[in-house]
Amino acid sequence: MKEKVIWIGIYEHKYGFDSRLFMTEDEVMAWRDDIADRWWEREFLEEPKPSREDGLGEKYFDMVGDYGEYFSVDSDTIKVSAVEDMVSTIDWKLLSEQKEYCINESYNNADAEHIYGGIVNLIDALQDAAVKDGLATEAKVFPNLETET
16 A cells, blocks of 8 residues: 555634545645634734735734634645556546446346346446546546547
8 A cells, every 4th residue: 555645733722623524735824814814804904914825824813813713734644545546547538438438338238238237337337436536536537539520
């Protein structure tokens, strides 16, 4: 099994804390910016809100730290399964084309319908699991098939 870095964001506030896991550092920092963007006007009526590019999240949490509000980031490594490794190598467009072929063959060849139907069900399960488990995006797994004219 190979290892993958995950990112943990922890938002401490007067009501407790919220924590979330992210696959990239950019995602955890975007969450920090989202929190700052949501609460800036409530906390700092007179202070102009900086843009995300100008360090909105960092400035917000620097200013609210005195009031017991903090944001911290940590990272750790996890073992990645062979399934995730395998899913990352799939040519989803080709797989979708093969699925369409099997669907057509199952309609055109009644004797082989059970074989092609089983392959289609297997591809459907793989596509659905890859999206549900966050191993691939829906847009990648279900590409729009272009027709040639």
